[in-house]
Structure formats: structure tokens, C-alpha cells
Amino acid sequence: VIDDAATAFGARIDNKFIGSFNDTVTVFSLHANKIITSGEGGFISTNNDKLANKIRVLIQSGLSKDTWGRKKSKNYRILNASLPGFKFNFNDILASIAIVQIKKITNILNYRRRLKKRYLDNLKFLIKKKIIKVPFVDRGHKSALYNFQILFDKKKTIYNVANFLQKKKIETTIHYTPAHEHSFYRKKFRNVSLVNTNYFFRNSLSLPFHNNLSFKDIDFITKQLKKKL
Numbered sequence: 367v368i369d370d371a372a373t374a375f376g377a378r379i380d381n382k383f384i385g386s387f388n389d390t391v392t393v394f395s396l397h398a399n400k401i402i403t404s405g406e407g408g409f410i411s412t413n414n415d416k417l418a419n420k421i422r423v424l425i426q427s428g429l430s431k432d433t434w435g436r437k438k439s440k441n442y443r444i445l446n447a448s449l450p451g452f453k454f455n456f457n458d459i460l461a462s463i464a465i466v467q468i469k470k471i472t473n474i475l476n477y478r479r480r481l482k483k484r485y486l487d488n489l490k491f492l493i494k495k496k497i498i499k500v501p502f503v504d505r506g507h508k509s510a511l512y513n514f515q516i517l518f519d520k521k522k523t524i525y526n527v528a529n530f531l532q533k534k535k536i537e538t539t540i541h542y543t544p545a546h547e548h549s550f551y552r553k554k555f556r557n558v559s560l561v562n563t564n565y566f567f568r569n570s571l572s573l574p575f576h577n578n579l580s581f582k583d584i585d586f587i588t589k590q591l592k593k594k595l
């Protein structure tokens with residue numbers, strides 16, 4: 367099994383970290399907008415040594431040894447591709463940033479939990495009145511809190527809200543435009559109708575949520591949001 371856990375570093379299922387399950391290969395993203403980042407790139411976790419070694423070869427153009435490894439062998443001038451690979455290797459400069467970032471994950475997650483709680487406290491009234499819904503996590507599971515979305519009642523258009531907030535210098539995002547709404551796939555799969563996916567696409571908005579956000583920022587954002595709802 368290959369898990370796409372791009373945004374889920376630090377998340378837990380049944381109190382077990384995603385990426386620590388037996389015999390799975392889990393892929394995490396370090397793209398600039400993730401909760402930890404090296405600007406671009408990502409990393410893979412697996413407890414299967416055989417697969418890990420195969421991945422090391424595949425990402426390095428199929429070469430059995432990377433540049434550093436080759437230098438240590440007698441025959442270092444001779445390249446040997448043992449598999450048809452890809453040029454998917456991460457570079458050492460970004461990896462050194464990533465290692466420092468990974469060490470910060472516990473503090474980052476704790477801070478993001480406090481930010482989420484502040485949003486929930488400030489939005490309590492709107493949630494109680496069912497004007498908005500917020501994501502929930504099942505007992506025993508923990509989200510990595512990549513973003514904070516609110517789901518509106520059908521009658522509100524998220525664009526009105528987003529435009530209003532933008533005028534107050536509050537940037538919001540739509541996570542995400544679903545694949546079947548992109549022009550390439552729309553042409554290819556004309557009759558696809560994904561009712562629930564479209565519902566979330568049209569009615570949910572991601573509010574600012576990042577490691578440099580302050581409680582004061584959240585208070586300002588929620589105050590403006592309440593004015594519009």
C-alpha cells in the first residue's frame with residue numbers, strides 16, 4: 367500500500383502515527399505551504415528495508431549507488447543502473463532544512479491545536495446556530511491540522527464571504543478544486559457527477575491557518591467573518 371499522506375505528517379489513526387504502519391510506504395510533502403517545509407520536495411517512510419532500498423535506487427535514476435556511495439567504492443567511475451529509475455532524488459541542502467523542520471513537529475502541532483481551539487471558541491455561536499460546520503476528528507484519531515475549513519449553509523456563497531474578507535486583507539482558500547472540475551478531466555469524463563465532492567467544493571472555505579498566525583489575528587478574522595454571516 368502506498369499512502370498519500372502529503373498533508374498528514376504528525377496525524378494519528380488509533381493513536382498510531384501515519385507512516386508507522388507495517389509494510390506500507392507513506393509519502394509526505396515538504397512543499398512550501400505544508401506545516402513543515404523545505405520549500406519543495408518530500409519524504410517517504412516505510413519499515414520495509416527491501417522496499418526502502420528499492421526506492422533509494424528508483425529515485426536516483428536507477429543507479430545502485432548515489433554519488434556519495436559511489437565515491438566510497440573502488441569502481442566509482444563506472445555508473446551502473448540496476449533498474450529503469452527516475453530523477454526524483456531530494457538534494458542534501460533541502461534535506462538538511464527538512465531534518466530541522468521534522469524536529470519541530472511536536473511544538474508546531476501543539477501550537478496549531480491551540481489556534482484551532484481559538485477559532486472554535488470564537489465561532490461557537492455560529493456553529494451552535496448551524497450557520498457553519500467545522501471539521502471533526504473521530505475519537506482516538508488526531509489530525510495534523512493542515513488547514514481550518516468552515517462549511518456554510520447552502521444559501522451562502524463562499525465567494526461573497528471570501529471577497530468580503532479579502533477587502534479586510536484576510537486571504538482565504540478553496541481546498542481543493544476537485545479533479546473532475548479541471549478542464550482536462552471535464553472534457554474526458556463529461557458525465558461525471560460527484561454530488562458530495564461538489565457540495566464541499568462549493569460550500570467550504572479555508573480560513574488563514576499557519577504557524578505564524580496569532581490569537582489576535584484569529585480574533586480579527588472571526589470578528590470580520592461574523593459581520594458577514
Ligand SMILES: Cc1ncc(COP(=O)(O)O)c(C=O)c1O
Nearest residue numbers: 370372373394395396397407408
Ligand atoms: C493529498 C495531496 N497529495 C499530494 C499533494 C502534492 O504534494 P507536492 O506538492 O509535494 O507534490 C498534495 C498537496 O497539497 C496533497 O494535498
